[in-house]
Amino acid sequence: MRSMWMAALVLALGAPAAHAQTSKPAKQPGPAAKAPPDLTSDDAKTIYALGVSVGRDLSSFALTPEEVQILQKGIADSIAGTAPAVDPKEYGPKIQALGKGRQAQASAAMLVRAEKESGAVKLPSGVIYHEVQAGTGRSPRPTDTVKVHYEGRLVDGTVFDSSARRGIPVEFPLNGVIPCWTQGVAKMKIGGKAKLTCPGSTAYGERPPPGSRIPPNAVLVFDVELVDIPGDTSKQ
Numbered sequence: 001m002r003s004m005w006m007a008a009l010v011l012a013l014g015a016p017a018a019h020a021q022t023s024k025p026a027k028q029p030g031p032a033a034k035a036p037p038d039l040t041s042d043d044a045k046t047i048y049a050l051g052v053s054v055g056r057d058l059s060s061f062a063l064t065p066e067e068v069q070i071l072q073k074g075i076a077d078s079i080a081g082t083a084p085a086v087d088p089k090e091y092g093p094k095i096q097a098l099g100k101g102r103q104a105q106a107s108a109a110m111l112v113r114a115e116k117e118s119g120a121v122k123l124p125s126g127v128i129y130h131e132v133q134a135g136t137g138r139s140p141r142p143t144d145t146v147k148v149h150y151e152g153r154l155v156d157g158t159v160f161d162s163s164a165r166r167g168i169p170v171e172f173p174l175n176g177v178i179p180c181w182t183q184g185v186a187k188m189k190i191g192g193k194a195k196l197t198c199p200g201s202t203a204y205g206e207r208p209p210p211g212s213r214i215p216p217n218a219v220l221v222f223d224v225e226l227v228d229i230p231g232d233t234s235k236q
Contacts, residue, residue: 062102062156099215103155107200107219110155114197114221127180128197132223135192140229142175146185147228153221160213169227178203181222188226196222 039045063071077084114120114128121129140146149169151162163170174182180198188194200217208214 061099062106103215103218106155107217110219110221111197111199114195123183125179125183125202126199127183127202129184129187130195130197131188131192132195133191133193135189135226137190137229138232139186139189140174140226140232142182142186143173144232145171145173145230146226147171147230148185149225149227151223153223154214155219155221158213164223164225171230180220181224184222185224185226188224190226190228193223193225196224198222 037044037048039048058071061067074084076082111126111128114130115122117130119130123129147169148171149164151164152160154160159165174185178198180196180202183202184194184196184198198220200219203218203220204214204216206216208216208218214220
């Protein structure tokens with residue numbers, strides 16, 4: 001199945017080169033807005049789910065609305081059997097590089113935005129800590145076990161994991177998680193909430209969890225609530 005999607009992408013992502021020397025067509029008056037697709041049948045729902053899945057796979061490309069139109073043109077040409085506007089053998093190998101470049105741009109922009117937020121603190125590692133709600137008591141030590149609620153997002157806002165949605169907080173030793181969490185949660189107090197913006201080097205780096213939608217070296221954003229420090233006898 002994935003080979004079918006990628007064949008369409010090879011055509012679509014190469015299309016800008018083919019149109020680079022042509023003038024932008026004048027906007028033509030179009031028909032009235034189309035009604036939303038009918039999703040009552042099982043097949044329709046399955047095809048829609050296919051589109052959602054493909055869209056998620058493409059999120060790292062950070063396509064503009066104009067580029068989405070080019071993508072749609074490439075897919076339509078591929079499905080219709082129309083001769084491709086560019087040579088897939090030439091542009092196919094460039095897809096991965098384009099995705100990595102777009103991801104790097106989006107990640108850098110996210111880090112800049114996070115650092116500029118009022119109250120944000122940039123740690124020596126590059127982690128950006130932003131306290132949302134102050135807690136009470138002491139902060140956890142690296143050797144402590146902590147209980148937290150969290151939600152993790154990619155730079156495009158896609159939620160890849162959320163204990164908050166499951167309604168069950170998680171416990172872990174603070175020195176047994178990604179560096180961003182070890183450093184950020186160590187600044188929190190019980191009942192406190194914070195946003196952690198994690199450079200790829202302080203998150204999963206080149207090896208994201210198997211089966212996750214986290215790209216290699218992705219900047220990640222976590223909303224974290226420190227629920228408890230189990231075993232802490234100093235709690236009031």
